[in-house]
Amino acid sequence: MSSERGIVATGVYIPQSRLDGDEIEAAWETSAPVSRAAVPNADEDTLTMAVTAGRDAIESSSREPRAVDHLAIGTTTPPLDEEEFAPRAASALGLREDTELDVATQSPAAGADALLSAAAADGPALAVVSDAPTGNPAEVGQRVGAGAAAFLFDESGAVVFADAATRSRDAPGIRFRERGSDTVEQLAITTYERETIRDLVSTAVDGLDVDHAAVTGASLYQPTADIPHRIARALPYEAESVERGTVVTDIGDAGAATTAIGLLAALEESAPSSVTVAGFFGSGATAIALGFETRAAIDTGVSAAIENGVSIPYAAALRERGHLGETEVAGGGAHVSLPSWQRTLPQRYRLEAGQCPDCGAVAFPPEGACPDCHERVAFDALELPRTGAIVAVTVIGQGGAPPEFVKVQRRDGPFAVAIVEVSSDDGAARFPVQLTDCDPEAVSVGDRVVGRFRRIYSVEGVTRYGLKFVPE
Amino acid sequence: MTDAYIIGAGQSDFGSFPSESYRSLFDDAFDEAVESVDAEFDTDRIDEAFLGTLGVGGRQLGLSGPAVTEHLGLHGIPTTRVENACAASGYALRQAVMAVRSGMVDVALAGGYEVMTDMSGDHTKWWLGVSGETEWERLSGTTFAGVYAQMASAYMREHGATKEDISRVAVKNHANGAQNPHAQLGFECSLEDAMNAPDVAAPLNLYHCCPTTDGASAVLVASEDAARELSDAPVRVAGAGAASGRVGLFQRDSLTRIPASETAAKRAYEAAGVGPADLDFAEVHDCFAIAELAAYEDLGFCDRGEAPRLLREGVTDPDGDLPVNTSGGLKSKGHPIGATGTGQVVEAFAQLRGDAHVQVADPTVGLTHNVGGSGGGVTVHIFERVDGGAL
Numbered sequence: 001m002s003s004e005r006g007i008v009a010t011g012v013y014i015p016q017s018r019l020d021g022d023e024i025e026a027a028w029e030t031s032a033p034v035s036r037a038a039v040p041n042a043d044e045d046t047l048t049m050a051v052t053a054g055r056d057a058i059e060s061s062s063r064e065p066r067a068v069d070h071l072a073i074g075t076t077t078p079p080l081d082e083e084e085f086a087p088r089a090a091s092a093l094g095l096r097e098d099t100e101l102d103v104a105t106q107s108p109a110a111g112a113d114a115l116l117s118a119a120a121a122d123g124p125a126l127a128v129v130s131d132a133p134t135g136n137p138a139e140v141g142q143r144v145g146a147g148a149a150a151f152l153f154d155e156s157g158a159v160v161f162a163d164a165a166t167r168s169r170d171a172p173g174i175r176f177r178e179r180g181s182d183t184v185e186q187l188a189i190t191t192y193e194r195e196t197i198r199d200l201v202s203t204a205v206d207g208l209d210v211d212h213a214a215v216t217g218a219s220l221y222q223p224t225a226d227i228p229h230r231i232a233r234a235l236p237y238e239a240e241s242v243e244r245g246t247v248v249t250d251i252g253d254a255g256a257a258t259t260a261i262g263l264l265a266a267l268e269e270s271a272p273s274s275v276t277v278a279g280f281f282g283s284g285a286t287a288i289a290l291g292f293e294t295r296a297a298i299d300t301g302v303s304a305a306i307e308n309g310v311s312i313p314y315a316a317a318l319r320e321r322g323h324l325g326e327t328e329v330a331g332g333g334a335h336v337s338l339p340s341w342q343r344t345l346p347q348r349y350r351l352e353a354g355q356c357p358d359c360g361a362v363a364f365p366p367e368g369a370c371p372d373c374h375e376r377v378a379f380d381a382l383e384l385p386r387t388g389a390i391v392a393v394t395v396i397g398q399g400g401a402p403p404e405f406v407k408v409q410r411r412d413g414p415f416a417v418a419i420v421e422v423s424s425d426d427g428a429a430r431f432p433v434q435l436t437d438c439d440p441e442a443v444s445v446g447d448r449v450v451g452r453f454r455r456i457y458s459v460e461g462v463t464r465y466g467l468k469f470v471p472e
Numbered sequence: 473m474t475d476a477y478i479i480g481a482g483q484s485d486f487g488s489f490p491s492e493s494y495r496s497l498f499d500d501a502f503d504e505a506v507e508s509v510d511a512e513f514d515t516d517r518i519d520e521a522f523l524g525t526l527g528v529g530g531r532q533l534g535l536s537g538p539a540v541t542e543h544l545g546l547h548g549i550p551t552t553r554v555e556n557a558c559a560a561s562g563y564a565l566r567q568a569v570m571a572v573r574s575g576m577v578d579v580a581l582a583g584g585y586e587v588m589t590d591m592s593g594d595h596t597k598w599w600l601g602v603s604g605e606t607e608w609e610r611l612s613g614t615t616f617a618g619v620y621a622q623m624a625s626a627y628m629r630e631h632g633a634t635k636e637d638i639s640r641v642a643v644k645n646h647a648n649g650a651q652n653p654h655a656q657l658g659f660e661c662s663l664e665d666a667m668n669a670p671d672v673a674a675p676l677n678l679y680h681c682c683p684t685t686d687g688a689s690a691v692l693v694a695s696e697d698a699a700r701e702l703s704d705a706p707v708r709v710a711g712a713g714a715a716s717g718r719v720g721l722f723q724r725d726s727l728t729r730i731p732a733s734e735t736a737a738k739r740a741y742e743a744a745g746v747g748p749a750d751l752d753f754a755e756v757h758d759c760f761a762i763a764e765l766a767a768y769e770d771l772g773f774c775d776r777g778e779a780p781r782l783l784r785e786g787v788t789d790p791d792g793d794l795p796v797n798t799s800g801g802l803k804s805k806g807h808p809i810g811a812t813g814t815g816q817v818v819e820a821f822a823q824l825r826g827d828a829h830v831q832v833a834d835p836t837v838g839l840t841h842n843v844g845g846s847g848g849g850v851t852v853h854i855f856e857r858v859d860g861g862a863l
Contacts, residue, residue, distance in 0.1 A: 329594050330591075330592045330594040330595050335602065335606070336606060336607050336610075336611060340607065341607075344607060365608070371718070371723060391626060391727060392622035392623065392625045392626040392721075392727045393622060393625050394614065394617075394618045394621030394622050394624075394625060394673040394674055394675070394676070395621075395671065395673060395674040396613055396614055396618055396673055397671055397672070397673070397674075399593070400597075400615070400617065400618070400672060400673055401597075401613055401614075401615075402597055402598065402600075402601045402610055402613065402614070402615055403594040403595075403597060403598050404611075405613045406594065409613075415613060417612050417613050417614040417618050417622070418622070419622055419626075419721065419722045419727065430722045430723075431608060431722055432608055432609050432612040432614070432622075432720070432721075432722050433612055434612045434613040441674070444625075445625055445626065445629045446629075456611065457611070
């Protein structure tokens with residue numbers, strides 16, 4: 001590994017919907033563990049968030065997706081208990097089929113595993129930490145959040161990876177999820193938890209071979225805002241440095257992603273020659289510390305991502321997360337088989353269109369005869385931009401959606417369906433899209449929209465993903 | 473080549489009859505069609521049948537056509553089931569006309585049937601989004617109401633049309649349907665009712681959308697010789713136009729018109745040697761209110777953007793220059809998908825023989841316009857009264 005290998009670009013994604021602490025206090029008549037938590041939309045999961053953040057990092061690096069040699073994803077909450085999801089993330093990001101894939105899970109320490117995997121790889125390597133834990137609304141559910149952070153590693157990093165250190169101990173029950181359960185549990189044996197977390201994380205961080213006096217930012221394990229400061233009591237850091245890397249109060253406990261997003265926040269303000277550390281923790285228990293030295297300031301965009309957001313009522317948050325109950329829908333899904341859907345992934349993930357070599361018209365999807373000259377031609381590949389304008393739009397209210405969309409609609413509410421026109425230098429194309437993350441009544445013909453990777457619908461237990469659109 | 477003539481036409485009641493079957497409904501339509509033939513009609517005269525259905529519910533996806541004709545006792549005749557979504561029986565009629573004109577068939581049965589209300593709302597909606605570009609339109613989360621609503625949003629933007637303009641379609645068609653004993657929604661509605669109904673797919677509300685309907689319709693198409701023998705007042709099929717278009721709205725150049733309607737109309741007018749100005753009435757495909765506005769323009773009743781004016785000025789009212797949907801249209805009469813195309817012919821046949829419930833004064837030429845999906849397949853037929861009544 002080159003001594004200058006490190007982070008060349010970063011990406012971040014935090015779901016738009018936020019649950020304010022006031023809502024939790026009003027609902028439960030108790031003080032809220034966080035002041036604000038991000039709530040994943042019903043059409044979001046750790047895969048969609050990972051793709052959005054990963055794409056952000058690749059775009060900021062000015063590298064082509066196909067140049068990425070390695071993808072590592074860390075999460076406690078993969079979309080399925082069993083089945084690889086990294087290939088879908090790689091496909092949606094436009095990576096090559098021979099890109100190395102690595103998934104870390106099992107605890108929030110998986111975030112560090114993903115970062116280490118990319119740091120140790122050769123060539124451009126993308127680490128994405130994406131998480132959206134679920135908890136009983138009466139307990140852990142009061143503090144859970146969601147989000148994703150992405151780090152593109154390569155030689156000559158703006159932020160050089162300096163060292164890693166690990167400590168582990170047989171200490172279960174601090175944060176766990178039983179087989180087959182969606183719900184994160186904790187035994188809540190306060191002193192046992194605090195001491196285990198503090199001892200393991202602080203000794204791991206202290207064991208880093210970095211100039212601890214130069215540390216200006218520290219993202220320490222943060223299920224709640226007080227824990228990082230308890231850990232830091234055993235470390236020689238300013239309170240301000242720890243504060244800089246603490247984001248849980250603003251986004252909620254996003255499992256593995258909280259410490260990773262905290263690392264972005266700590267890096268955002270790091271000056272050249274300063275040192276930033278991250279201390280991940282996983283119940284069981286293990287702590288992994290990472291140290292970075294800043295060579296050049298890096299713009300992570302994390303502050304804006306944290307500040308942007310739309311507050312939603314408590315009942316809406318429970319509904320989006322699926323806590324208010326789901327009903328079975330008669331009729332099943334549309335008769336589009338899984339193999340048929342797979343055929344169209346280049347269009348659904350990346351808007352791959354075709355251009356007629358004879359008349360120049362753009363065909364989307366690029367199959368069949370040319371839409372303009374009606375000749376049967378071999379289209380030239382053309383990737384359409386992800387931004388466009390609405391040319392026709394309607395609102396599908398509760399009760400109006402085709403059956404395969406009913407479950408998500410009951411959680412997320414009415415949605416708009418638009419025909420979007422996108423234009424490039426090579427021509428324009430139109431296609432129908434579902435809009436998300438917006439008030440469907442507030443969009444109209446002429447509005448600009450941008451594509452986002454989301455869950456489209458699930459049938460026969462398999463979720464189909466693709467682009468939806470949100471107001472630009 | 474012989475001309476083709478309509479010598480009989482009938483329909484079942486259109487409505488919600490979950491305990492009926494596609495065959496029992498077709499029984500009613502067939503009986504009414506046979507009774508409408510002026511001479512004594514032996515059903516053994518029927519040489520071949522063309523029957524349209526989408527097959528909602530999937531109950532008899534294969535061979536439902538022969539299942540119907542065998543049920544009717546039309547034993548052994550060749551029967552073809554025609555599927556072109558909501559234009560299925562418009563195309564069934566076209567097949568019957570071609571068969572008669574070719575000389576292979578002396579008397580043909582054209583018709584259609586659909587049962588839609590005997591299942592849950594979710595199951596019904598499952599079937600209402602499979603006639604667009606399914607992989608893209610349906611899987612963006614919309615049924616047909618949404619696709620026509622998108623068309624309405626673009627039309628309103630392009631032409632400055634208002635919700636009131638669109639709502640006038642419902643007011644007019646309900647007023648007509650209230651006189652039609654076969655209509656599903658045979659009641660009048662005020663402009664206020666039509667404007668203030670709950671949204672189905674904004675900007676379209678409940679009064680801008682046709683109902684889901686069970687029903688059947690049947691038409692007897694005869695050669696000139698057979699028509700002379702069997703009918704005192706046969707109706708000539710003066711022009712049969714049809715055209716296909718891209719199945720997805722998003723795939724077409726315009727979001728505010730249906731190119732296949734324009735082409736089908738052009739072909740029908742040319743074949744009949746008439747133009748829009750010669751029409752005395754028309755039955756157009758108003759599955760959603762916006763579709764009637766688009767039809768006025770696609771069929772050449774007025775220039776682009778002028779359809780709201782026609783409605784506002786009463787041009788298409790029963791006493792106007794060009795009455796449209798005197799039967800109540802799909803909006804009030806109902807829209808049993810496969811039965812709609814020949815159902816329109818039932819009205820045209822009645823009008824040209826002076827038997828309509830909302831009778832236009834002394835009509836000689838009328839048009840029917842049947843659209844599949846949002847415009848993937850269209851038929852336009854022009855019918856003429858025979859001079860002096862009989863051949």
